[in-house]
Amino acid sequence: MNISKRLTVRKCWLKSRWCPKAGARNTTYPPVECTARAYLLYLLSCTLFADKSGSRVSIALLKLLEDLNDVGKYAWGAAALAYLYRHLGPATR
Template sequence: MTPTLFDVYEILGLVVDGDPVTCRPIKDMRKFIEDNLGIVPDGNLARLRHTWLKANFKELLRDAAPVQVYRYTRAYLLFLISVTIFADALVSTVPTRYLQFFEDIEGANTYAWGAAALAFLYHSLGKACTFKRRHFSGSATLMQLTTCFGI
């Protein structure tokens, strides 16, 4: 069984048409992170650790300013896509470049997340077959439901 764009839409409910999920180069990663999240981690800025995201964006105060609400929302969405549609069983980090899709929270739904999820899954499966990897990357939900039910 091979998952299709239709399967992605039906199973995951992700939009399959829209703006492409392609990253643009980020010139100043430190400033980019600070502008979008308000704080910058120590160390490697190309990937953000899940533990760092959880520690710094665990609980939003009730009287938080709108800018804080947006920052916490960006952090949550970044974590969410890294454990669902762009999941990688070997790493507990997320590429910082994905943060650019949440700079404009209201515009995040214009991207073809379903197409990106399927492309990521196909790429991962190709690497697993070619390089005999023993781990799975991509949407496990999509893969399981497609193969179990022949959707």
Template sequence: MFITLEDVSILLKILVMRKVVAVEGFSRYTEDYRKEAIQLVSKLLGVTHEEAEYEVNITRGLNVRKAWLKTRWSPTKKPKLLHYHPLQCTARAFLLYLLSCTLFADKSETQVSIALLDLVENLDDVGNYAWGVVALAYLYYQLGSATRVEV
């Protein structure tokens, strides 16, 4: 018995037939990807280059902390954002947090991959992705890594 795309569609009520979810890069940690990740965080979340660099460096990877997303864009705080309209930055941060807690949850439970940020750059496109396909693929990937002896 296997989980199928039909199961994902019925249980989660998310699309399985739409635009393909694909992220270029960010597959492994390199200095070039680290620099690109810092620029992406700074540009799309509207934070300073220094704040983005600190956040990427503190996670020691191509991630940001969920706690940082949650506190930085909390409703009680009025964040100073540099590039985009504050509402767009807040929406991106919320979507990033939501995706990492639901469809892309992993054993770390504390970090969010910056690769997801690339998918929420254009907020009008977010609803056009086949999230069900990638959620199922990610589930199988996580199940495969969780069943290894050393984990």
């Protein structure tokens, strides 16, 4: 099994990184780029690359978010279709 398939984080932890609670007195927020990566990772894992766990996010997508300037140039539709086809096989067995 690929090691990146086993490395996941909880969605609630990821959401807490980019969406602090109102009224929190934490003054050490993460830098803007880290927050943007966390938000995009959460968004991608909930929409295009959702899986059956529903509560975990694969960190394999972080490699795609390394350079935020290139994120808009990716063919996300083709990637989502490949992901869907890859997971349809095991789902039908």
